Amino acid sequence: DAGVIQSPRHEVTEMGQEVTLRCKPISGHNSLFWYRQTMMRGLELLIYFNNNVPIDDSGMPEDRFSAKMPNASFSTLKIQPSEPRDSAVYFCASSFSIEQFFGPGTRLTVL
């Protein structure tokens, strides 16, 4: 099993640019979660999907953030426009029942 796959692993962009982070969950999992990790705020849940449907997006910080899950094997997290304070590591996790399995993360740096 390849586990949760995220791309890119590193992203450096300039303020104002659009950023798209990608996630492929573990095959057969029906829930997908996007987290953000920073030194100041720790691990925060941004949004999660169940059976490709967004269930709770209360953690999405602003309208600049959006997430989609067009099918069971792919999800994107988009930031438009990006700002320096968005710099963080973004994790995707998936689950079938209760245990959540995390991907390796995307380290985003916004200059």
Add this chain to the structure above:
Amino acid sequence: GENVEQHPSTLSVQEGDSAVIKCTYSDSASNYFPWYKQELGKGPQLIIDIRSNVGEKKDQRIAVTLNKTAKHFSLHITETQPEDSAVYFCAASVHYTGTASKLTFGTGTRLQVTL
């Protein structure tokens, strides 16, 4: 909403000694408590979890205890090894069968095992 506090923030132990990390939670409805280990540059890895219908769970050198009355749970690592050095996170959630589980994480404990 749920609030999870974790202590200590850093912990240094000698190889072979035991390490204990403690967490408290606020929502008495929480019923699922996983622990994650995060190594540098990697994503959190689930190492053990406990549900509110049990008080203790062991897996080799790792054990977790839960006190529902006091709303706290702890991770115990015995016979620590250098490869146990990492950041450990506790989490809590209210889990309903058949639904996704929204985790609230503690702030993490950096464990260093010295030779």
